[in-house]
Amino acid sequence: MERKSSSTLHDVAREANVSIATVSHVINNSRVVKASTRARVEEAIQSTGYRHNMVARELKMGSSGLIGVLIVDYNPFYTDVLRGIEKRLETMGYKFVVASTGEQWERQRELIHLMVARRMQGILIAPVAGFDAEYVTRYVPEQCPVILFDRHVDGLPSVTSETRNATRQLVEHLAHHGNRHVGMILSTDAISTMRDRQSGMEEACGELGLKLSIERTTPDDRGGYEATLRLFNRFAREDQPDVVFAANNVMLLGVLRCMKESGFSVGKDRSVVGFDDQIWCEVFEPPITVLNQNAYGMGEAAVDLLKVALEGEAVTSKRLPVHLTIRRSCGCPMN
Amino acid sequence: MERKSSSTLHDVAREANVSIATVSHVINNSRVVKASTRARVEEAIQSTGYRHNMVARELKMGSSGLIGVLIVDYNPFYTDVLRGIEKRLETMGYKFVVASTGEQWERQRELIHLMVARRMQGILIAPVAGFDAEYVTRYVPEQCPVILFDRHVDGLPSVTSETRNATRQLVEHLAHHGNRHVGMILSTDAISTMRDRQSGMEEACGELGLKLSIERTTPDDRGGYEATLRLFNRFAREDQPDVVFAANNVMLLGVLRCMKESGFSVGKDRSVVGFDDQIWCEVFEPPITVLNQNAYGMGEAAVDLLKVALEGEAVTSKRLPVHLTIRRSCGCPMN
């Protein structure tokens, strides 16, 4: 049974002795077909090995039913967002296509081109450092709404986390434990999340009278490790931060590693707090106190905004609350 | 500047006073065009807001340059594989499309249909429980090669991990520490990885004279927790397993949680070993000994096999070595 290129409606029609219109209609159930001819057609579909060609259909119909999603990396946070997107999109009857851009605007730009070239119905983007909102607005046609998530950029609607409140709660809690000096580890401030986390912390520490020292590094565990070291080396032993706050969960691992090697007991000698909850945070000894974003909900919300945009209505950005999960790494005696 | 649906080659051609053929050629650089007309065309492309339509191009050319990838879930293992796939595909000039199936054959089947309907050039699949290789072979046209990864199924080429050797090394190591009884936590044996991990362990324990007790559960951390409990309850205190081996990294977390709540000191009272390395495994106290698959390499290898298949040559399945990473949770005094 040799078939070079997949057979077409024509082949099926010829085989079944009907017109291609009829074949098309039995496939799409788009008009009444006599049972006997339908049977003949279905038989022919089998015997010719016909496979529906969505790309032809797409061209004809002018729409793909596909949503493009651009994430920065396949890290646990974004994959949780993805799950939320997937779930919500499913109920809308859309499929989606993911691609990761790394923290590179050039690559993200290329992928945006690809998405519009493939006539996606909408694009969900986690914008990278250097993201040019004006360019994107100009480039992407209006019928293809763009919704940002995780990070906000002026000029486009987005769904992001509201860090301020939770950070305030956290700092109150830390102050309550008697902490006086927080060391904060951030990556580049070309990303809105990092700026927000920083300003939230500055505000809270300012109001509550805690000293704040900031250290910037690469957003990986090695960066977390080295930044912690620098944070401690900047001060005499008695002036060192008593709590280290890592602005993402992978730098957090580096902080923890550094604590371990430096012989500090987390939760006793020094407090540690992270951003984004992972399963291991709970199992760790001591369990890690974290500022927890609603990643799954962010995915859902992004799709909800997209839906609004697709219906032609005006969309407004959304901020999701961040939850403070207190465990023991912050120095809490028990929980 | 209103444009309803994106403009086409025709619009550009009209605007530039040339034929659509010329426009097509300047876009694709597919034949020599006088500099002045090229300039006029490029100008027109700008002014009409033309965006290349890949779906039309695809229909005409009969190929999409897209590879479909079906993973079970967006867990750390599969996302590592994804990174390998992405990297390798990039050098081949292909883009790819990911979708997750959950452990549901129905869903996987649907997505396979979707992939062929969208005329993917090839499909990379992590087959789920219930995967019907015969069906897939019959359904997917020959021009669209299918390569399995992570799990093998008779009848289709795959790239999987070779567990036997590393397991043997592990058991030797454990026996060396004086362990006599290993408790193994597995999920369903409808998946080849679980069967392989089991048979590898049975073989090694048999040869080295260790007792083996198996407990099956759901592949999440709660499953790991409950299975550990059952594993201990099955025996009188003195006959309980002295080492618990979790067949994946998320069940491992459950095991660890159970150890903690039961008051067992990992690495002293009981040994714990996991499958698949994660960053946290190293930072954990004690650091976790694991059997470490080469996830990234698996992605690369899958693409390599695909490449061979795409070139029309016969492909043979590949098995990647698994590496035993000894840390301290297995009871090693130091490392």
Add this chain to the structure above:
DNA sequence: TTGTATGCGTTATCAC
């Protein structure tokens, strides 16, 4: 209940 014919936006084969 079924068939004919047109066009979706390209690329490619001719011809000029």
Add this chain to the structure above:
DNA sequence: GTGATAACGCATACAA
């Protein structure tokens, strides 16, 4: 150098 024009595989308005 450039321009007509025929497919690609499908959905559908219009006929019959």
